[in-house]
Amino acid sequence: MNLAFLSATDLGRALAQGEFTSEALVSELLGRIQTYNPKLNAFVEVYGEPALLAARESDRRRSRNQTRGPLDGIPFAAKDLFDVEGHPTLAGSKALAATAAAQSATAVRRLLAEGMVLLGKTHTVEFAYGSWGTNPSCGTPINPRDPLVQRVPGGSSSGSGVAVAAGLVPVALGTDTGGSVRSPSALCGVIGMKTSLGLIGRGGVQPLALVFDAVGPMTRSVEDAALIQAALQGEDPDDPSTFGVPRSNSLVDLDKGISGLTLRYPSMESLKSAEPGVLERFKETLADLEAMGAVLDEVPLPRPLEAYATLTANITTVEAWNRYQHLVEKEPSLVDPEIATRMSRGKTMSIADYLGYLEQRRVMQTEFHRYFAGANAILLPSSPITAKPMEGVHTTNAPFGLFTRLANLMDLASLSIPMGDAEGLPTAVQIMVRRFADPMAYRIARALEVQRGGLFTPPRGYEQPHRAVAQNALYAGFP
Known part of the structure; x- marks a missing residue:
């Protein structure tokens, strides 16, 4: 059994059935991190012994029938914008003082309260201000999708995308200001959600632009992302944007299908900056959705x-x-x-x-509201390009924001999911929904995931288990 690429949902089921322990799972992933992180540079910090202690605690709860839920014992990582108690938050910069955080960010505390196990913090573009994913100051994570050429991971949640794609952790937290969850998800071939502003608290998260910043999950399955979002939601005393916002059940109607839904997309002319392979996968995805019963509706955007x-x-x-x-x-x-x-x-x-x-934004939001009328979601490629070689890109303009920033400006939720490879590299589609309609995005994505028999595929060279986990380690029972 290759624990590295099981979904968090499947890991939770296997733990519940006693197929292995959380300690065995965490040990396996820590071993993979030790082996692959020197090459991939996904992690800033790894919390080895504390993670093992937390896993043992999870196993003890399970042995006493005190499990906290389906996420108990599942590992996760957090982008280095999230405070973790006792550790500095450096935001990918050498300019911030290395002062230990007094308490963990609200999102981190929520997952820990579910019994999840924090393996460490992942690299980010400095202050999350860039979308190639490069960071000359503190190190750039390497996209695992090309075994021969070092390629950009996408940013700014670069380390989180790499860690999830390479099987180092099943779940990672990212932030999205103009595409910082969706761009690395697209380039690394994983699922990433720009959640509705106000659903998930940002307390203890280093800001870039509070008018746009959103916390979101990065996973390898749609169900995982919905499950993590459900755990993260709720009022945050340190984030006024969450005050009075009702929780939305991101798992509701997940498997209801898309028959009869209206899915709108802009004219192909407006997408002409996308590479041919990206456009080809996008058209194939539209055709699949239509064959599944959705009503596809091409309508030009109000503005370029x-x-x-x-x-x-x-x-x-x-x-x-x-x-x-x-x-x-x-x-x-x-x-x-x-x-x-x-x-x-x-x-x-x-x-x-x-x-x-801000006034221009108000006017654009008003006209976009009219554009959205009658549709359940807007579809757009997540990135106009696939992952490019690393050399020389840091000082050049990145094109990702052309397709991603719309969601932040319009206050939409937007889920990026893989839609197939182009010349061996991942492409992705965004499912953009109205604010607080996040469950609809998951529903549409889940339907495509089921129809295609999955969306994520492991990158070449990382498919095998890190080591042969001894039978007695997997099935040893609980301490």
Whole structure:
């Protein structure tokens, strides 16, 4: 049995049936991290002994019939924007003081309360401000999808995408300001959700632009992502965006199918910047959804994708500059020069500019609401390109935001799922739904996952178990 690529849902079922222990599972994944992380650079920190202790505690609860739920004993990782008690949050930067967090982020605490086991923290683009996934300051994770060429992982939740794809952990937390969950999910071939703002608290998460920042799960199955989102939701005393927001059951109607749903997509002309292989997989996905009973509806967007992407970037830049100006202008500055250059655009933007951007957003949201009328979801490729070779990309403009920022600007939820490879590299489709309609995105994705017999495939070279887990280790029972 290869524990590394079982879904969190299947792992939970197997644990419940006594097929192996959480300690055996955690030991296996820690062994994989020890072997592969020097090559992949997914993790900033690995919590080996604490993770094993937490796994043993989970096994003891199970032996006493005190299991906390289906996630008890399942490992996860968190992007290095999430506070973890007793550990510094460096946000991929050398410019922040390495001060230990007094308590863990709300999202981390929620998963720990479910009995999940935190294996460590994953790399991020510095201050989450970039979508190639590169980080010259603290190290760039390597996309596991190409055994011969070092390729970008996508960002900014780069380490989380790599760790999930390579079978180092079944679940990881990311954040999404303009595509930072969806871009690495697309390039690494995993599932990633930009959740509705207000459903999941951001307390204890290093911000980039609070007007857009959203916490989301990265997994290898749709059911896993829905299950994790259900565990994360709820009011957060440290995040006013969650106040008064009712929980939405992301598992409701998960297997109801899509017959009769209206799925809208923009004109192919507006997607012309996408690579031919991406467009081909997108058209195949549309055809599959239509064959499954959905009503496909091609309607041109109210504005070019560039308009939404540019406005999102401007608002993000103002907020990022306001938050990190003191670190960029400090002498000597420890912020990566390219990140500093991107942020410094905010120096030229006044409060009047910012208020103007917000007014433009209001107008765009109003017209987009009319565009969405009569549809259950909007479909769009997650990325216009597949993962590119690492060399030289850090200082070049990344194209991912052209397709992803729309969801953040319009306050939509957006789920990225694999839609097949192009020339051996993953492509992905976004399922964008209205704010708080997250369960609809999962329902549509799940239908495609079932129809295709799964969406995730392990990357070449990582399929085999790290080591032969001894039979007595798997079936030893509980301590």
